[in-house]
Amino acid sequence: MKKSENEIRQNVIIDMNDFLLEYGTKKLGHRDDLAEVIYQAAKDDLHGLDTLFKDQGEARQHVYEAVGEGFIADYFSDLSESEIAAKTDELALDAIKYLGKHEQELDAWKNN
Numbered sequence: 001m002k003k004s005e006n007e008i009r010q011n012v013i014i015d016m017n018d019f020l021l022e023y024g025t026k027k028l029g030h031r032d033d034l035a036e037v038i039y040q041a042a043k044d045d046l047h048g049l050d051t052l053f054k055d056q057g058e059a060r061q062h063v064y065e066a067v068g069e070g071f072i073a074d075y076f077s078d079l080s081e082s083e084i085a086a087k088t089d090e091l092a093l094d095a096i097k098y099l100g101k102h103e104q105e106l107d108a109w110k111n112n
Contacts, residue, residue: 012071016064016095023063027053035106039099065092
């Protein structure tokens with residue numbers, strides 16, 4: 001039975017945030033409020049991650065967006081590159097919103 005797009009999308013969003021929190025731990029150390037710090041940096045503009053991590057976009061492009069782009073390219077194999085890029089941007093924004101709504105549980109999970 002094939003999973004629905006929404007189920008897969010939700011799993012990808014969780015993976016994106018998991019990778020981002022792991023990267024954040026490497027760059028910022030173990031913090032009880034890591035998810036909150038990352039969310040606050042990126043909630044208005046994902047480029048805030050570049051500033052937070054001081055990595056010239058490494059986390060944003062090669063950790064966060066790359067996971068989403070892989071899903072979009074695989075799931076929607078008939079899209080053009082520009083359509084994939086647009087859907088990837090949308091997915092990344094949805095993933096940051098998810099992070100913001102689940103900061104406490106993600107921090108608790110990461111710190112256990």
